[in-house]
Amino acid sequence: MTTGSTTGSTSGSASELTRLDASAMAAALAAREVSAVELTRAHLDRIAEVDGPAESGVHAFLHVDREGALARAAELDSARARGDELHPLAGVPVAVKDVMVTRGMPSTAGSRMLEGWVPPYDATVVEKMRAAGLVTLGKTNMDEFAMGSSTEHSAFGPTRNPWAADRIPGGSGGGSAAALAAFEAPLATGTDTGGSIRQPASVTGTVGVKPTYGGVSRYGLIALASSLDQGGPCARTVLDTALLHEVMGGHDPRDSTSLTDPVPAVVAAAQEGARGDLRGVRVGVVSELGGTGHAEGFQPGVLQRFSEALDQLRAAGADVVEVSCPNLEHALGAYYLILPSEASSNLARYDGMRFGLRVLPEGVDPSEVTAEQVMAATRAKGFGAEAKRRIILGTYALSSGYYDAYYGSAQKVRTLVQRDFAAAFSQVDVLVSPTAPTTAFRLGEKLDDPLAMYRGDVATIPANLAGIPGMSLPVGLAPEDGLPVGLQLLAPVREDARLYRVGAALEARLHAAWGGKLLDRIPAWTPATPAATTAGASA
DSSP states (O other): OOOOOOOSOOOSOHHHHHTSOHHHHHHHHHTTSSOHHHHHHHHHHHHHHHTOOTTTSOOOEEEEOHHHHHHHHHHHHHHHHHTOOOOTTTTOEEEEETTBOBTTBOOOTTOGGGTTOOOSSOOHHHHHHHHHTOEEEEEEOOSGGGOOSSSTTOTTOOOOBTTBTTBOOOSSTHHHHHHHHTTSOSEEEEEOSSSTTHHHHHHHTOEEEEOOTTSBOOTTBOOSOTTTOOEEEEESSHHHHHHHHHHHBSOOTTOTTOOOSOOOOHHHHHHHHTTOOOTTOEEEEEGGGTTTSOOTTOOHHHHHHHHHHHHHHHHTTOEEEEEOOGGGGGHHHHHHHHHHHHHHHHGGGOSSSSSSOOOOOTTSOGGGOOHHHHHHHHHHHHSOHHHHHHHHHHHHHTSTTTTIIIIIHHHHHHHHHHHHHHHHHTTOSEEEEESSSSSOOBTTTTTTOHHHHHHTTTTTHHHHHHTOOEEEEEEEEOTTTOOEEEEEEEOOTTOHHHHHHHHHHHHHHHHHHHTSOGGGGOOOOOOOOHHHHHHHHTO
16 A cells, blocks of 8 residues: 655644644654654644533544554654564554444443443454554543534533534534544544544544445444444545555455455555546536536535536536436435344443443332333433433334334335436546535524434435445635535445546546645634523533
């Protein structure tokens, strides 16, 4: 595996180190221009500078492992000094979404239900990253059990968008995306059940990829909806995302849904795409996902930047045509039956009996307490409002007499969505749409309107229903609010490499047009104001 070229000297200040791409960090480590300890300490100092509590800081991290990270970095420096053969990314820091279990480190999934739980094993993804020598900085904030689109449903308070402290960073992977945009980490992991990697990437000006379902092991991911959950990489560039993808991916015999295919050559695809030549590539604009430029509910500035990105694809030689996937209009409804149904089953394990939180009922003689009373008290205390809402929805949809009418019908819609994508991919190589209908909304703005929150996932959910891979990359700032806009790329199952080739080509052209990266324009972090603090505290 190659890591690309450096972006310049690494002899500057610690703050300059944290702004390097992961590929540049890897090259600097290999050239011994910087040590893993220096790189790790620079990021830990940046976290200490901006992260802070939910009331005022970015609050991207729920747990920071300062001592462990520095110790691991020192081990890698010693190994490099001995001349040991190391992975190209060895010594590069990474942030891990708190839905992935980590041996010896708290893993909460953003819920009081698992507060204080320290797993005795690593998720396969974490195992792979440790083996590659990535330095784990800590665990990132998220909506409780990955239920949400804003990270306001974290039991430990919201994360704030580094572009504006009063805005959401997306969800459920808002912590990972915000850590990247705030230069607290160059790489991060995420999970995508309905867009939880791609939507946070869109609203923070970063890159996020949902691989083909089964392409990255789900072993050790705290389950939300098992037929939809998919781990994936998050970074600030397409190439960096590809580098992490190749570390995370691959078959895992401990996951029965894991593909046996070899890891796709996504790094090579990104490097090929960076040359900016898309001649012969057919790009389909999905008319039902805001592609026509007049879609209801899509912010004008989002559609404007999306249209300009299409012009860049045409300029790179791509053949851009409009395609229709008529059943995608039913995807949102089907998703919000399938997800709660599977969530209600998966979350049944949190009963106060085996691990995690246990609450004894009040006013009951301890000698007469029943298991049912403990379960009820534990779940009432441990689950937040959104988790309870979805558990109740899912339990109802799966109940006797309603299974066929709700869950069964939703699965039929899922089949229709898959057929729509198959028909579309018989005409084009990749599909594109805006990643999200709007830029980052204000903290607290949609907390009292769950349906409005759900509609924010309208463009990302169909890929999860179909199991196809998707990527979001930044395409500019919306003129009306100056906040990032994302473009979504979709490819057929097992064709993840297409995303990286087309994404890297578009990224290269946009960077040339902008004279740099979008994150170069991010304002200096300003702690939250009292008004923003009030809004965020409502979560």
